[in-house]
Amino acid sequence: MTRGFYIGRFQPYHEGHHAMVKQIAEDVDELVLGIGSADDSHTTRNPFTAGERIMMITKCLVELDIVTYVVPIEDLERNSVWVSHVQSISPDFDVAYSNNPLVIQLFREAGVEVHQSPMFRREVLEGAEVRDRMVSDGDWETLVPDPVAEVVDEIGGIERMQMISETDANGG
């Protein structure tokens, strides 16, 4: 039995993430999705709460034929213990998947096998792109799976993002 671990911030979970999950699902028997920066929300870069992201992801994973775990990972602001932190919060895993160079480096230094997918540049761009379109009333719905769009609507996500984008200071 092989269990994989895929970490991302998923702000929001989009088609790029979903494609990568489907690809990983071919290699492993079980998959843990770690939601990074779980304690952050209501910022331009991290608009959605961990609970909202769990909803998005879980609804998208229903169609997959694989056992999945969705685990929020709070930041510790201390890179040197990050791998231990992840390992203690997550079910045990055999291989990690990431396109983030820092994450790859940290797993490697800790002796964890880590796989990189070829779509790194594209994924990062899409992440910022989705949020930009949300703020500017562009077409973001086509970049995310349908259940994600539904969650965003339910929670008033677009209004939240547009308000947040007007400020970058807490308390003025």
Added chain:
Amino acid sequence: MTRGFYIGRFQPYHEGHHAMVKQIAEDVDELVLGIGSADDSHTTRNPFTAGERIMMITKCLVELDIVTYVVPIEDLERNSVWVSHVQSISPDFDVAYSNNPLVIQLFREAGVEVHQSPMFRREVLEGAEVRDRMVSDGDWETLVPDPVAEVVDEIGGIERMQMISETDANGG
């Protein structure tokens, strides 16, 4: 659609918890299990990591006919914001279940509907009882669902608890 939230430390997840989960499952369509004190482990009171507890619980929930979410909740050491913290990490829920008087009080003050089950005394006693039997090589296996015993064995949980019980100080 009704979603319930049941919070516990699940150190470990035992038959008392499992009975309560099955009972709640009759009232709700979806159930969130919040793992409290998720950041604590390797202590007499909290021997298992969040990852280990996720494994225990997920394996036991397979048999249930209900959508479940298992969400680790780190302590914030600040009771006054605890409900907000839980609500931001968890999928949205309509009703909370707990037998812990502090938890009940905090939810009530925040205006969240909370249900109490009748087996409070018994459950608390069982929690400490399971851990005591683990330390003293007593019969703990009969107090937990089979998958929990398997996880405890796999991770060397009994040896860990017996070592920990010899100390109460970090660094001597």
Added chain:
Amino acid sequence: MTRGFYIGRFQPYHEGHHAMVKQIAEDVDELVLGIGSADDSHTTRNPFTAGERIMMITKCLVELDIVTYVVPIEDLERNSVWVSHVQSISPDFDVAYSNNPLVIQLFREAGVEVHQSPMFRREVLEGAEVRDRMVSDGDWETLVPDPVAEVVDEIGGIERMQMISETDANGG
């Protein structure tokens, strides 16, 4: 102009505190009341939030003929920087008042003048005594100024304390 600083947890603010404040008011022109453990609440030892304690104290100070400041002080869990922490949160002060030996020692080591009042034993006992009577439906009202009793009633303080006293664990 002399400004004094008087630190306490004020859980709740009682007649012992109030007598000490009146006594200090004869020595100084302005008085800062520092509310210790401001981030703690909903525990047996610290039942009331900082906001609730500010209300209790402010209403009692109205009758005094002295400029007062009421400042919540969050715990840093690090005794060696505690005095600096207090000095940065509080208006500048010339002399500190306390009956707590640790507080006195920390101020002394930092070179701050600190005065001790003669009623130490009595005050500590009263603090626990008021809370005990609240939990056991005893006569606590006579131990606190009237505005404190009103605040406790308004917020449902007795019910909260009685609930909290039934538990000592978060999440069971």
Added chain:
Amino acid sequence: MTRGFYIGRFQPYHEGHHAMVKQIAEDVDELVLGIGSADDSHTTRNPFTAGERIMMITKCLVELDIVTYVVPIEDLERNSVWVSHVQSISPDFDVAYSNNPLVIQLFREAGVEVHQSPMFRREVLEGAEVRDRMVSDGDWETLVPDPVAEVVDEIGGIERMQMISETDANGG
């Protein structure tokens, strides 16, 4: 009885803030001034300590005919619990006042009534403007109430800001 809550960083408290306070004072019976980022100081953006800001504000409020509370609010770096945090540190309030879009959004999501004043752009610009003039020996005194200028002088605030502006790194 209506109690209002007005949050700002007040770095420093200037004529824009003071005008808004006077305007709010016409709507409410009591007013809480929450000092945001209370734990931050000695930075370009947050030069003054909470204690220094309490002094500035309290001296300016003396002339007002309204009961006021000045409450330092430490950052929790977690937007999702920020409203609960504020509510636990502050006396209970009925309506919040802010021109900061994030603050408005957080209060709205928590169901708190929040009023926005029309002078947002101007206020933000003034905040940075006052600090810029302090650093460049410009005319900042005319932008703040007299008691604020006195506090800044007493604590050597201009020298502090000019030193801080030379660095943006702790420890080189």
Added chain:
Amino acid sequence: MTRGFYIGRFQPYHEGHHAMVKQIAEDVDELVLGIGSADDSHTTRNPFTAGERIMMITKCLVELDIVTYVVPIEDLERNSVWVSHVQSISPDFDVAYSNNPLVIQLFREAGVEVHQSPMFRREVLEGAEVRDRMVSDGDWETLVPDPVAEVVDEIGGIERMQMISETDANGG
């Protein structure tokens, strides 16, 4: 080249610690002494600051013919990442030495070689014994190396401990 790591709280560094250091010095080429709970001080259990403990230890190690490092280790309050935390703060080491069962268990689970010395019971008792004698004006000087007694005298350590022992609450 072999480097060893010996962790303790060293409150204070006493003859039991010193004997163990000399014994370890026969096995390794270099030795790291990790000062646990470095951020704690001015409590009955942890009376001395990290800086004071560094002074005590460094003065005692002068006589040893071995390269030593003395490294304060702050608590993270999270056992699952403790070994990673230690490894990132300390020079790299090949073997750890401890008599604390929790420490031993944590190092073992992380795959670090750990050696236990035979004098565990005695050492723990001595730790508490030294502090008890300090508080009760007993003969503690014979239990510690001379340089430790000198440091304790210089900093007024006995007066501090006797004051602290009178309280167990911050702020009364």
Added chain:
Amino acid sequence: MTRGFYIGRFQPYHEGHHAMVKQIAEDVDELVLGIGSADDSHTTRNPFTAGERIMMITKCLVELDIVTYVVPIEDLERNSVWVSHVQSISPDFDVAYSNNPLVIQLFREAGVEVHQSPMFRREVLEGAEVRDRMVSDGDWETLVPDPVAEVVDEIGGIERMQMISETDANGG
């Protein structure tokens, strides 16, 4: 006996630092080197762990004829208590040395004597310069003492820095 305190991040310890240490060594009998931002690592600005920096520095100090202490100082993110924090972690010192304006200001406000060296601009530029050359495969070895280059090689420091420089986000 005079003891000096020199604080820096030492990312990495380079010839500019080393020259300053040698210069300070002429004024004092003992020298404490405080490693700032000790808890930070694996970032573009702070690539090396505290343990790695202790190794670099200790190996370079061997040649000096002066008693030295190397003390990691974790960030508290609270400038107002920073001096107290440093004083509690470090052996007692009489004079501080720094070229960082914020550090100088904080020590001055706390009444600590602080000396500034004339090479400030050069040192800051060198710090960034060394890291830039490491990332771009330039000649960084000539900017650091030999033992530092050895440590960087041993730990795979160049590969780490080049990986890290490709990202500025944890978790994508």
